[in-house]
Amino acid sequence: MRRHPGLFLSMIVIVAIAAGFFVYPKGIGTKWMPWKLGLDLVGGSHLVYQVDLSNVSSTDQSSVIAGLRDVIDKRVNLFGVSEPQIYTAQSGNQAQLIVELAGVNNVSDAINQIGQTPLLDFREVQGTGSSTQYVYTNLTGEYITGAQMTFEPTTNAPQVTVTFNKDGSQIFDEMTKANVGKPLAIFLDNQLIEAPVVQEEIPDGKAVISGGFTIASAQQLAQRFNAGALPAPITLVSQQTISPTLGTNSLKEVAFAGLIGTLLVMLFMIFYYRLFGLFAALSLVIYIALTLGIFKIIPITLSLAGLAGFILTIGMAVDANVLIFERIKEEFKRGLPHASAVEEGFRRAWPSIRDSNMSTIITAIILYYFTSSFVRGFALTLLIGVVVSLFSAITTTRLFLRLFIKDKSAASQNSNSK
Amino acid sequence: MNIVGHKKIWFAISTILVGIALVSIGVFHFQESAEFKGGTLWEFTVPAQSLSSADVQSEFINNLHIIDAQTNYDPTNHSFLVRFGTVTEAAHQADLAALTAAWPSFQELSFQSISSSVGASLLQSSIIAILLVIIGISLYIAFAFRKASRPVSSWKYGWITLLTLFHDVAIPAGLLAILGHYNNVQIDSNSIVALLVVMGFSVHDTIVVFYRIRENIINHRGKTPFETIVNDSVNQTIARSINTSFTLILVLLALYFMGPADLKYFVLVLLVGVITGIYSSIFIASPALVAISPKEGISK
Numbered sequence: 001m002r003r004h005p006g007l008f009l010s011m012i013v014i015v016a017i018a019a020g021f022f023v024y025p026k027g028i029g030t031k032w033m034p035w036k037l038g039l040d041l042v043g044g045s046h047l048v049y050q051v052d053l054s055n056v057s058s059t060d061q062s063s064v065i066a067g068l069r070d071v072i073d074k075r076v077n078l079f080g081v082s083e084p085q086i087y088t089a090q091s092g093n094q095a096q097l098i099v100e101l102a103g104v105n106n107v108s109d110a111i112n113q114i115g116q117t118p119l120l121d122f123r124e125v126q127g128t129g130s131s132t133q134y135v136y137t138n139l140t141g142e143y144i145t146g147a148q149m150t151f152e153p154t155t156n157a158p159q160v161t162v163t164f165n166k167d168g169s170q171i172f173d174e175m176t177k178a179n180v181g182k183p184l185a186i187f188l189d190n191q192l193i194e195a196p197v198v199q200e201e202i203p204d205g206k207a208v209i210s211g212g213f214t215i216a217s218a219q220q221l222a223q224r225f226n227a228g229a230l231p232a233p234i235t236l237v238s239q240q241t242i243s244p245t246l247g248t249n250s251l252k253e254v255a256f257a258g259l260i261g262t263l264l265v266m267l268f269m270i271f272y273y274r275l276f277g278l279f280a281a282l283s284l285v286i287y288i289a290l291t292l293g294i295f296k297i298i299p300i301t302l303s304l305a306g307l308a309g310f311i312l313t314i315g316m317a318v319d320a321n322v323l324i325f326e327r328i329k330e331e332f333k334r335g336l337p338h339a340s341a342v343e344e345g346f347r348r349a350w351p352s353i354r355d356s357n358m359s360t361i362i363t364a365i366i367l368y369y370f371t372s373s374f375v376r377g378f379a380l381t382l383l384i385g386v387v388v389s390l391f392s393a394i395t396t397t398r399l400f401l402r403l404f405i406k407d408k409s410a411a412s413q414n415s416n417s418k
Numbered sequence: 419m420n421i422v423g424h425k426k427i428w429f430a431i432s433t434i435l436v437g438i439a440l441v442s443i444g445v446f447h448f449q450e451s452a453e454f455k456g457g458t459l460w461e462f463t464v465p466a467q468s469l470s471s472a473d474v475q476s477e478f479i480n481n482l483h484i485i486d487a488q489t490n491y492d493p494t495n496h497s498f499l500v501r502f503g504t505v506t507e508a509a510h511q512a513d514l515a516a517l518t519a520a521w522p523s524f525q526e527l528s529f530q531s532i533s534s535s536v537g538a539s540l541l542q543s544s545i546i547a548i549l550l551v552i553i554g555i556s557l558y559i560a561f562a563f564r565k566a567s568r569p570v571s572s573w574k575y576g577w578i579t580l581l582t583l584f585h586d587v588a589i590p591a592g593l594l595a596i597l598g599h600y601n602n603v604q605i606d607s608n609s610i611v612a613l614l615v616v617m618g619f620s621v622h623d624t625i626v627v628f629y630r631i632r633e634n635i636i637n638h639r640g641k642t643p644f645e646t647i648v649n650d651s652v653n654q655t656i657a658r659s660i661n662t663s664f665t666l667i668l669v670l671l672a673l674y675f676m677g678p679a680d681l682k683y684f685v686l687v688l689l690v691g692v693i694t695g696i697y698s699s700i701f702i703a704s705p706a707l708v709a710i711s712p713k714e715g716i717s718k
């Protein structure tokens with residue numbers, strides 16, 4: 001790098017230009033991979049459901065939560081939500097399901113649907129092909145005590161074992177007796193999930209569904225049984241809904257403020273540090289393109305707080321340059337030749353740059369691990385921004401200076417540096 | 419500039435400001451937002467009608483029978499912010515229908531209703547985050563100043579860095595308490611984040627000055643009085659202390675005046691914190707180092 005500053009600088013500039021095209025909100029970058037924007041920028045709902053697990057044995061809890069999540073995912077998809085985000089978090093007998101819906105017009109309908117307890121029932125199958133009819137029975141999820149994925153003892157193939165309670169065993173016994181050789185349909189939320197063929201009468205209330213399962217599909221079926229069977233009522237404990245109008249306005253305003261802030265910082269740097277400041281300003285543009293490129297490629301869902309965090313790093317990214325330039329000025333005054341003053345300035349400013357940014361990095365890491373979704377976006381963009389800005393300040397700016405500040409031609413810069 | 423020599427003036431200014439901040443927090447407390455204590459925050463506009471906050475307030479109390487409603491008008495978004503207790507989604511829909519009937523141009527901008535249990539756990543995790551940031555930064559400061567040179571021992575740099583951190587956080591926090599009392603500004607997770615980020619910046623500025631002092635002590639050991647070394651160090655770094663924060667102030671001002679209304683107080687806390695940080699890194703941190711150093715005496 002020391003020997004070919006021009007080569008390395010051109011590489012960084014090319015990557016930055018590519019990143020610029022990639023992140024620009026209109027054009028090829030967006031066609032290839034659109035930005036992921038948070039609910040507070042596009043509008044949508046952030047819903048938190050409390051799941052009451054007090055009636056579920058501890059061994060079944062994770063299966064019930066996974067099953068509920070699966071059921072809610074299906075329900076949400078009915079509303080045409082693009083990529084609903086569903087997270088789960090558990091502590092003790094209480095679990096939380098967090099549902100994020102972007103761009104739903106009828107949030108109230110979605111909320112009503114999501115909040116219902118999943119309904120599992122068994123139906124008898126009459127007829128075949130297009131004339132298949134499903135006849136309701138009185139065997140529903142409430143007669144099931146649980147379901148697990150098990151393995152067939154001889155073949156080791158995954159299967160699902162469903163256990164019925166005492167009353168359920170009786171109903172199931174009669175039902176299997178009447179339907180030997182025929183399929184028995186299982187519905188969850190009025191959607192057919194499985195129609196295994198009854199091999200024989202099952203009197204003991206322990207049904208085994210086997211054949212053609214992978215471990216994942218057997219697990220999923222067991223979860224669906226558990227979600228529809230076990231009493232784990234869910235209640236909406238928190239909702240945050242933001243209208244698309246407000247979201248779009250916020251996005252426009254924050255982007256505009258970011259642009260103005262960037263221009264002010266660039267002008268200030270050029271005004272105060274002249275030629276050096278111009279290099280810092282160019283590095284800042286490269287920093288912005290690269291950082292946005294990283295956000296997009298990871299991809300990070302950008303929220304309003306996340307964008308605010310990024311805009312803060314624009315103000316911080318030139319800090320390292322300020323510290324370095326002030327050092328270089330001191331080295332000039334001590335009478336060092338220009339190229340050496342630049343190198344010495346970078347070398348001596350580095351410890352305080354690294355250590356002073358470390359406290360912000362610590363804050364960002366702690367915020368990321370110990371807070372909820374809105375704050376996390378801020379912490380992540382702040383963290384990535386500070387790290388990239390360190391790179392940008394010590395690499396990009398340094399390459400600019402190595403390329404353009406040579407001992408012979410540097411006399412004219414001396415007067416600029418105040 | 420003789421900064422260290424006038425240290426009593428700077429300490430007095432800071433003592434008064436921090437004192438006002440702490441008294442405000444003690445007397446007014448913080449107004450917790452719905453996010454922390456549970457409750458509902460409803461933001462909407464009624465563009466076709468010129469309504470006052472009082473009209474909206476009376477509609478909520480008299481027609482919707484929400485007696486604990488508190489209405490504020492936000493001039494930047496031309497919107498009303500109404501706060502009340504937690505409601506179910508069914509009640510929200512009923513109220514929405516009633517308001518649309520009363521004011522046909524009613525437009526919901528945002529609606530959040532948070533149960534007190536969710537709020538309590540969010541508050542708890544915020545407090546944990548605050549404590550962890552303080553512990554993390556303290557450990558880091560101890561690490562950063564592990565190499566020290568006489569006459570200032572390593573722990574003095576550390577304690578003063580923490581003192582300025584407290585100073586820089588107390589003043590914007592006090593401002594939040596005052597704004598909470600007079601303007602009904604509430605603290606939410608954004609305000610907590612802003613205070614935590616102020617902590618990070620505070621250390622940032624102080625480290626730059628202290629590193630310079632440490633360097634100068636090594637270079638001028640025995641030749642120059644300690645007080646002079648410190649004062650020279652502050653003067654050598656004053657331009658960079660101001661400039662590094664000034665670039666941040668520029669983007670914060672852009673965000674404050676042109677950014678979305680939702681971020682206004684978040685940015686204000688940062689702005690006040692950053693300005694306080696400049697002041698403390700120049701006028702408090704280094705003079706305090708002289709004040710507690712054995713040579714310059716215990717006079718304070």
